[in-house]
Amino acid sequence: MIATFQNTREFAKELDAKDSLQKYRQAFHIPLQKNGDEHIYLCGNSLGLQPKLTQEYIQQELTDWANLGVEGHTDAKHPWMPYHEFLSEAMAKIVGAKPQEVVVMNTLTTNLHLMMVSFFQPTAKRYKIVIEADAFPSDKYAVESQLKFHNIDPKDGLILWKPRAEDNLCHLADLEKIIQDQGDEIALLMIGNTNYYSGQFYDMEKITQLGHENGIVVGFDLAHGAGNIQPNLHDVGADFAVWCTYKYLNSGPGSLGGCFVHERHAHNKNLKRFVGWWGHNKDTRFNMRQEFDPIPGAEGWQLSNPPILSMAAIRASLAVFEDAGFENIRAKSEQITGYLEYLIDEINNDKIHIITPRNPSERGCQLSIQVKDADKALFDALTQKGVIADWREPDVIRVAPAPLYNSYQDVFNFVEILKSLL
Structure with a gap:
C-alpha cells in the first residue's frame, strides 16, 4: 500500500500504470455521457456495472433454452438442474x-x-x-x-x-x-x-x-x-x-x-x-x-x-472475481479509497466532512461525505458534471470507487470536480 500520496494528475496516472487490476476495467461496460465521454461511475454500492461476459453467459442459456427446451435441465452446456x-x-x-x-x-x-x-x-x-x-x-x-x-x-x-x-x-x-x-x-x-x-x-x-x-x-x-x-x-x-x-x-x-x-x-x-x-x-x-x-x-x-438467466449473470461476475483474486481486490480497495480520502482532505473545506471511519479495517471502498447545510444542490451539480454517485437524506453523498472497474484517475477527476463546485 502506498504510504504517501500526491495531489497531481500525473500521480493518479502513475498509480493506474502500476495497478495490477487496471486491465479489469476493460471487462466492464462504463456508462457514457451524452457527449460520448465515460461517466465517472462511483455508484457500485447501489448497482455494480455490467461485466462484458454477462451477455455471453446469458446468451448461452437462451440458446440452450431455444434448442433444447426442457431438456436443458440436463443437457444444456451448463445444465440447469445443478446450476x-x-x-x-x-x-x-x-x-x-x-x-x-x-x-x-x-x-x-x-x-x-x-x-x-x-x-x-x-x-x-x-x-x-x-x-x-x-x-x-x-x-x-x-x-x-x-x-x-x-x-x-x-x-x-x-x-x-x-x-x-x-x-x-x-x-x-x-x-x-x-x-x-x-x-x-x-x-x-x-x-x-x-x-x-x-x-x-x-x-x-x-x-x-x-x-x-x-x-x-x-x-x-x-x-x-x-x-x-x-x-x-x-x-x-x-x-x-x-x-x-x-x-x-x-x-x-x-x-x-x-x-x-x-x-x-x-x-x-x-x-x-x-x-x-x-x-x-x-x-x-x-x-x-x-x-x-x-x-x-x-x-x-x-x-x-432457480432463475437460470439471473444466475448466469452472477456466474459471469464471479468469473471476473475469481480471475482477479479477492485478496487483490481488497488490497486495491484499501488503497484507492485511501487515495480518495487523501484528496478530499486536501480540499480543506469545512463544508464537507467524511463520516466513514478513517481506519481501513473499519470500512470498505465507500466514503460517505457529509455536506454542511445540504440542500442536494452540490450532488445535483456533480451529476451535471458527469459523476454518478449516490445521495442519501439528509446530507450525505456516498462515493464508492469499486476496485475492479474504477481507476485512480476516476478518483482524481471526481475530486477536481467537487473542488471546483465548492
Whole structure:
C-alpha cells in the first residue's frame, strides 16, 4: 500500500500504470455521457456495472433454452438442474465460507425472512431483536414484521444500537452495554455488517462472540459487504448471513441474493423453516410423494428451482472475481479509497466532512461525505458534471470507487470536480 500520496494528475496516472487490476476495467461496460465521454461511475454500492461476459453467459442459456427446451435441465452446456452449484465455490471464497454453507437463491429480504423463521425463536423471556438504529429500511421492516408475526410489539421487542452524535458511528461499547442490561431478553442480534449510510464496517467477530457468550443467535446482512470486504463468515462463527449480488457483485438490477448458514446447523433437521421442493434431498426430489427431507447445509433452505438467466449473470461476475483474486481486490480497495480520502482532505473545506471511519479495517471502498447545510444542490451539480454517485437524506453523498472497474484517475477527476463546485 502506498504510504504517501500526491495531489497531481500525473500521480493518479502513475498509480493506474502500476495497478495490477487496471486491465479489469476493460471487462466492464462504463456508462457514457451524452457527449460520448465515460461517466465517472462511483455508484457500485447501489448497482455494480455490467461485466462484458454477462451477455455471453446469458446468451448461452437462451440458446440452450431455444434448442433444447426442457431438456436443458440436463443437457444444456451448463445444465440447469445443478446450476446453483456452479456458483457456490466462488461465492464461498468471497464471503469466507465453506461451499456447503453458501447458496445463491431468492432475493435479500426473502432470505432474511427465511433465516429469521429458523433462527429467531422467541420465548416468554427471550424475545427481543437488536439491529443498528440506522439499518437499511428493508431490514428494519423485516425485523418488525417478524416481531409482529410472533405477537410482539416492536416498541418492546426491537432494540436499536444507536450511533453516537459526535461521529455518527456505532461503538461496540454501546452494544456491550445493551447486552449487559438486556442480554437475558435478547434472542437475536441482526446487524448489517457494513452500514449503507456511514460506510462503517462492524467487527463481526467481536459481535458474534459477544452474542454467543450471552446465549444470543447472531446473523448479518452483508448487502454492502459482499464483494466489498472479506467477512470470513465461517471463522467468525455467525449463525447465518444474507446478501444481495447486484451491488459490488455486479449481477444486474434486482438479481438473486446469497445466504450463509454455518455448518454447525447443517444437519439440524429440527430447525423450524419454511420449505420448498428445491431444498429437498436431491436423490428423491422428483419422487413427488416423499416427506420433506432437507439437503444438509444452506441448500436445504431453497424453495424453488432457480432463475437460470439471473444466475448466469452472477456466474459471469464471479468469473471476473475469481480471475482477479479477492485478496487483490481488497488490497486495491484499501488503497484507492485511501487515495480518495487523501484528496478530499486536501480540499480543506469545512463544508464537507467524511463520516466513514478513517481506519481501513473499519470500512470498505465507500466514503460517505457529509455536506454542511445540504440542500442536494452540490450532488445535483456533480451529476451535471458527469459523476454518478449516490445521495442519501439528509446530507450525505456516498462515493464508492469499486476496485475492479474504477481507476485512480476516476478518483482524481471526481475530486477536481467537487473542488471546483465548492
